Amino acid sequence: MTDREYDVVIIGSGAGGGTVALGLAPLAEQGRRVLVLEQGPRLADEEFTGQEIEMAEALYADSGGFLTADGTMTLAFGQVYGGSTAVYTGTSLIPEPRVVESWGVPGLSHADLAERCRRFAGQNNVHLLEPVEINENNTLFAAGCEQTGFEARQFPVNVKGCRGSSLCNLGCPNAAKQGTDRVQLPAAERRGVEVVTRAEATRIEEKLVVVRVSASPAGGKGGPSEWEPGEYRVRAGAVVVAGGAIGSPALLLRSGFGERLPRLGEGFTCHPAFILVGEHSREITNDVGHPKSYYVDRAVEEGYVLETCMYFPFVTAKSLVGFGATNEGFLRAFPRLQMILVLACDRATAGNRVAVDSGGGPVVHYEFTDEVVRALTAGTRASARIFFGAGAARVHVPLASPPELLAAEAGEIDERIRPEHFLAGMVPVSAAHLMGGCGMGSSAGDSVTDSWGRVHEHPWLRVADSSLFPDSLQINPYLTIMALADRVAAAIREDAIR
Template structure:
């Protein structure tokens, strides 16, 4: 139930969950939380659009843009940045109102780990295809997907689909019909047919307007006036409202901040006559305002959210988006001109293989899809074909230059003036490219406005590959290939901006964890494209929705967030680990709770980074250190140590955990992923007063040769002044092959050296502690008590 809070600012209301935005992440979150019985409020800045209400005439289209300063509250929000432009949506249903219906899964091998980026750093996905597959299934079932019924007589007359298939066959390319969120048949078991009445879904309709099956008008990107598109207002949002969610349109969020006692306060303004500012509080806050909206909101609220990762604003990409045109293309007979004006916007796709696929292909992969012909794209076509009203286009370019000088990056008003009047071109077929471009862009505030520093230079090889393939398709179809005019300066228009608040394994790598929860801010979640650490490659909508579904499962399993902040919790852990809890009894609020009952497993993980030197041809790590320094053979690793069951770990004598991550050294060919790793904490040594911290990491070098890094920290009785030196120094040997446990001394030693953990890295390790399962705080406390107790046994008096 949504309640009023006495004495709160402006009579603030309170809800269990507030969702900002109603796109693929926000709609999924609203439904999942509401169906679990929680009070949910969705704040959407745009308005609702029922079938039949989407703009079509030039006069309507001129007002169909989002720029409140210019008095525009329309569907399209156009942004211009240094290096790219972006078109996103504003309305109840978010991007689903104007996207091209494609719901492809991210390719399994494209969930890359430790993939080097041209300007430094690495692309890491802390989730896998296996993690997402059950959530992909759930989203596809809820939205309703099908492939284009090309063989059905009612839909077979779409020349662009046949043409792309013919070109792919002749060129030996991978052609497919992708899953589409479009209703071609009036019900699941009925035969497809054009313009047939659709029955309401199981949760009714938000709009009370009759929907009809696809009539091949090619206007999906303008909003479907027939209701054939299974957009989120017809699916997830209808279900969310059915379960009690409060869907509020024309409510634009301006800022967020923590709420005393836990949860968050959300400040918003309303774009309605007589509307003004308001505040609502919540226990859990889901940010799903789109990549640009969520990143902008977090950057603008940074002062109110201390402790946000410094990775905020990083990993921006355009998902490899590239729009081009085939002019005067012909079918295989050469007698019929192919256009994009018949069919859904996208019916088919060609997949370009990726180096990560393990095939002979090299380079970053992607997809090329046939394009439909909605009106606003057609006006751009006129420019590509050097026709149209050049004066208006010139004015647009002048306005762009003005924007670069003044910093006004919202170009919707100027774009609205650019489109003006236009007539459909009858001789052009758009091709839409997308794929794994380089996620090295940075979002930041400049003069209070959102700014993006991203260019196509580092992804030039990818874009050249996609353009070359499109050119080959043009040759097969007897067409003239044409880039967008902006490509002259290597600018792109993306409808899939991603990144800005990327997920990661720890705060040094991302803003939120693999479940979308912001590090150090319990109950604050990111559920849109901002959380993606790199491009999806395929159309990203389904992946965003699946990640949101996975996030919601985790949210419901965890229950309401603790009122204690994660930072305060880790401060308690730090003092316990460093021994502050040894003198007397800890305060009641930090005293460990009872142990979990048998069968209640709680896992614990943390990240550790060490660096040093390693010399080839050296057997003894102690001599290898000094020798290696003169040769510059640096060696480092970053590992995430995972204890699957804290109780079992503490009870087992060797205290073994899993290690995953990477090693990095010139002697191994650069950064190499750990294929399998083991870590033992305070395993018994050769005498009662000795303990060992053991590391055994299996990986492949750059020649594909199996290697093992074997390391040991020697913790033995001595003065307390040795504690830091012993626990921060790792004596390592590089071994030939993947060496089993206990056989290290029999293996061929390739080199040796020492690695160290620095004080600043120790602080990052302590900050990275995370748990899954019941009573996580108890698990951390027991781990800390064990750690300190073992050190006391070794270094204590007696």
């Protein structure tokens, strides 16, 4: 066991950890020792090949197929330098005032979050794509919305020099997507923050982090760790946990913090989602161009959000319910497929939580509420209308039996797409907006941290990531996570001055 000493240790290098790292760069420049520990590897630019299977293995936890405890939903999250920002699509939204206000976190205002979100949007080159950059998978969605009376809004995205390869979720092979791996972390490192990859924080004790540094696996992507493989005890004046909505609660739980924090791990939400496909009679530009340009926000009215999306063959195959000729037909029609993601705006519910198994590994307990099933049903019906409004010949819908609707059956959408067809474990649900587990609030009775990420009763310990959300955000979360993490960095800088 090797001993090391730092002023601040940040655990995790994603949207939250990367933001804190840059926020603490002024301290590093003043000679304070700031360390980021990242469990995943650091890849060289040329290792981003866009190949589905190898990139999923290299960038995601469990290759993107982490399952909830009862096996009914897959959760996608990154495990690499930059965390999930290395694999996100980069749609960049500012939260709605109604959502932040409904959380009722003392000391947290929408105005403060929105101001910080706007600053990061500038830092990450967030802008609207020009019409010429938008492919048919997206323009057909907008056209279908217009036909059917839905309001399609354009997503701002954070790209610079985007070449439209549509591979954002496999790690951009063109260094165009402006995640923390491209922007905040390299800037922090240039200013003296140390980042150690392949370094997993296995346990936290009072002002101490126990770390396991792993050797590179034979044949795997990514460079070796900056430290020699082995076990380390890292002492720190302040510890910031930013391992994501699964990693952070799991680390704190296996370190024993649950005894004094009954809400630790509770309040997990994730925007459970369906990937739907509609087949056109001609080839469309779907996997050429940026994948995500439009969305429809029906969170208030019907509890769902629709987004354009484009997935690769393996993910598409696993998103089709059932087996056999119909599915094979949809996959063979890949160049003619249009895709829509339906996200349910789930709410923090008793029982939906992150726990740990006997070995300290994360376990996510999640049950679909009737509200979620209703939202997915309404969103699926809306998507079917939009597909047909855009001219699709047939649509694959997991909530119909059989799961195929022809254009001639468009008048039967409400009868055919039914909540009764939602059979957990039989319908392919996935989620990538993982939130909660270390929610903000007033005291240990109702939450894990205060509005500055300080863990109740442990002033040296803070959380700075998506686990801070007391309830779901109802939109794409990364800018809000950066804003929350920025507050954590500001509070630590303030502490350092005192």
